[in-house]
Amino acid sequence: MTAVITLDAVGFGYGAVTVLDRLDLEVRRGELLVCVGPSGCGKSTLLALLGGHLAPSRGRIERRGASRTIYQDGGLFPWLTVAQNVALGVPRGASPAERTRKVDDWLGTAGLAEFRDHYPHQLSGGMRQRVELGRALVAETDLLLLDEPFSALDYQSRVRMRRELAATLQARPRTVVLVTHDIEEAVQLGDRIVVLGARPSSVRRTLELPAGRRPRLPADPGVAEAEQIILDELGLS
Amino acid sequence: MSGSRLPVRIGLPIGVGALLLAAWWIASAADAFPVGTVPSPEAVGRGFVAEARAGRLLTDVIASLYRVGFGYVGACVVAIPLGLLLGRSRLARTALLPWINFFRTLSPIAWIPFAIIWFGIGDPPAIFILFLATFFQLALATAGAAAGVPRVYYRVAEDLGLGKAEILFQVTLPAIMPQLLVALRVAIGVAWMVVVAAEMIAVRSGLGFLIIDARNGLRMDLVVVGMITIGAIGVALDAVFARLARSPAVRWGYER
Numbered sequence: 162m163t164a165v166i167t168l169d170a171v172g173f174g175y176g177a178v179t180v181l182d183r184l185d186l187e188v189r190r191g192e193l194l195v196c197v198g199p200s201g202c203g204k205s206t207l208l209a210l211l212g213g214h215l216a217p218s219r220g221r222i223e224r225r226g227a228s229r230t231i232y233q234d235g236g237l238f239p240w241l242t243v244a245q246n247v248a249l250g251v252p253r254g255a256s257p258a259e260r261t262r263k264v265d266d267w268l269g270t271a272g273l274a275e276f277r278d279h280y281p282h283q284l285s286g287g288m289r290q291r292v293e294l295g296r297a298l299v300a301e302t303d304l305l306l307l308d309e310p311f312s313a314l315d316y317q318s319r320v321r322m323r324r325e326l327a328a329t330l331q332a333r334p335r336t337v338v339l340v341t342h343d344i345e346e347a348v349q350l351g352d353r354i355v356v357l358g359a360r361p362s363s364v365r366r367t368l369e370l371p372a373g374r375r376p377r378l379p380a381d382p383g384v385a386e387a388e389q390i391i392l393d394e395l396g397l398s
Numbered sequence: 399m400s401g402s403r404l405p406v407r408i409g410l411p412i413g414v415g416a417l418l419l420a421a422w423w424i425a426s427a428a429d430a431f432p433v434g435t436v437p438s439p440e441a442v443g444r445g446f447v448a449e450a451r452a453g454r455l456l457t458d459v460i461a462s463l464y465r466v467g468f469g470y471v472g473a474c475v476v477a478i479p480l481g482l483l484l485g486r487s488r489l490a491r492t493a494l495l496p497w498i499n500f501f502r503t504l505s506p507i508a509w510i511p512f513a514i515i516w517f518g519i520g521d522p523p524a525i526f527i528l529f530l531a532t533f534f535q536l537a538l539a540t541a542g543a544a545a546g547v548p549r550v551y552y553r554v555a556e557d558l559g560l561g562k563a564e565i566l567f568q569v570t571l572p573a574i575m576p577q578l579l580v581a582l583r584v585a586i587g588v589a590w591m592v593v594v595a596a597e598m599i600a601v602r603s604g605l606g607f608l609i610i611d612a613r614n615g616l617r618m619d620l621v622v623v624g625m626i627t628i629g630a631i632g633v634a635l636d637a638v639f640a641r642l643a644r645s646p647a648v649r650w651g652y653e654r
Contacts, residue, residue, distance in 0.1 A: 209553070212553070212557065213556070214553045214556060227557075227559075228557065229557050230553060230554070230557055232550050232553075232554075235548060235550055236550050236554055238551065238554070238569070238572070238573075239650040239651075240572040240573070240575065240647050240648070240650055241572075249558055250558065253559060280646065280649075280650050281650070282650050282653055
């Protein structure tokens with residue numbers, strides 16, 4: 162499987178504080194890679210490095226192709242309507258008619274057609290995340306970077322969004338890197354899970370999960386074992 | 399209050415005004431004020447009618463609006479780009495912020511001698527004073543707003559492939575617009591407030607000049623005519639900005 166992004170002994174710090182230290186990681190085309198780790202270990206920093214928004218202090222990052230990042234909350238432009246936000250995601254060469262069609266198609270699919278002229282602050286948290294997901298998906302870029310995208314949502318919305326994400330990826334497979342502190346989310350969605358240690362963090366463990374339905378259920382093969390391993394690695398068992 | 403019905407929104411302040419007018423009238427009729435200190439409402443009313451009929455009031459209003467307009471718009475044109483630079487560049491902030499704070503604390507009136515020496519007589523020195531009255535606070539407010547734009551917006555813009563000009567016009571300016579509009583609203587109030595001082599110098603028209611001229615002639619009724627006109631236009635200008643603040647493009651900034 163070809164690598165979309167390769168990190169080779171990457172280090173990063175803010176001033177005197179080292180956040181990531183000698184991190185080796187490969188993101189494979191078509192996989193859903195989940196990064197879990199303790200709070201403050203540099204998960205979001207890692208995603209910013211993967212997205213090309215930060216340059217490493219040490220080591221090398223090789224990126225192949227463009228990416229779109231979806232943030233925990235507040236990634237939508239609040240001065241634009243739902244339709245305008247999604248339209249921004251459409252590739253730049255698209256004609257106005259094509260742009261409108263893509264936006265309308267997506268809003269229809271996501272059940273947000275009646276909210277097309279609403280502003281983000283007029284939507285629920287789950288709807289905002291769906292719009293942000295839509296802005297990323299209409300771009301047709303292969304690589305999606307998700308920075309704790311569902312953590313600001315209530316439990317039911319979170320479960321619903323996991324299902325929607327899984328269904329979206331089944332319909333149109335993409336490469337996804339998901340950063341989360343939610344172990345349940347990691348084992349339900351991930352093809353591979355990377356466990357990061359405390360700061361300065363590096364990869365403590367990588368788990369491969371068996372292929373099958375997503376989101377996985379607690380009784381599915383490998384789920385309970387993976388959860389236990391992650392808890393052990395994070396010192397939480 | 400913003401949700402209250404139109405008759406209440408208009409009727410209530412008019413009622414308060416009528417009460418104040420009645421109190422003023424009664425106090426005047428009862429000779430409660432020492433002679434020559436506070437004109438009666440009738441005298442002010444007669445002054446209004448006389449100034450309006452002679453066309454002087456309209457000329458003064460236009461002259462003042464012209465000077466405030468030029469000074470204010472000039473300050474916006476220079477201060478907003480400077481504020482954006484200060485907000486986005488740590489180096490510019492380090493170099494310029496102490497100086498902006500230095501000049502900000504100087505009263506525009508302190509510049510009057512220089513305004514006359516540099517710009518002579520007529521509109522330019524008054525416009526210069528009005529420019530100074532608004533420039534520094536607008537630059538600082540823009541800088542604060544630009545520095546506070548969430549970093550995530552710029553990361554999204556990078557992902558979307560926006561260029562520098564697109565980021566300025568499609569991200570930074572819309573993102574700061576709610577705060578900028580508040581700053582513009584405060585600044586127009588300050589400019590309008592300073593117009594009296596600005597027209598104390600080297601001009602022979604405008605509402606500020608009307609007040610100074612009337613004071614020199616001990617026409618306190620015309621002083622009040624000038625004050626009421628300035629206040630009324632100030633309220634109207636503020637209402638324009640309040641209307642702009644209801645636009646969907648900025649309302650998000652006040653409703654979150």
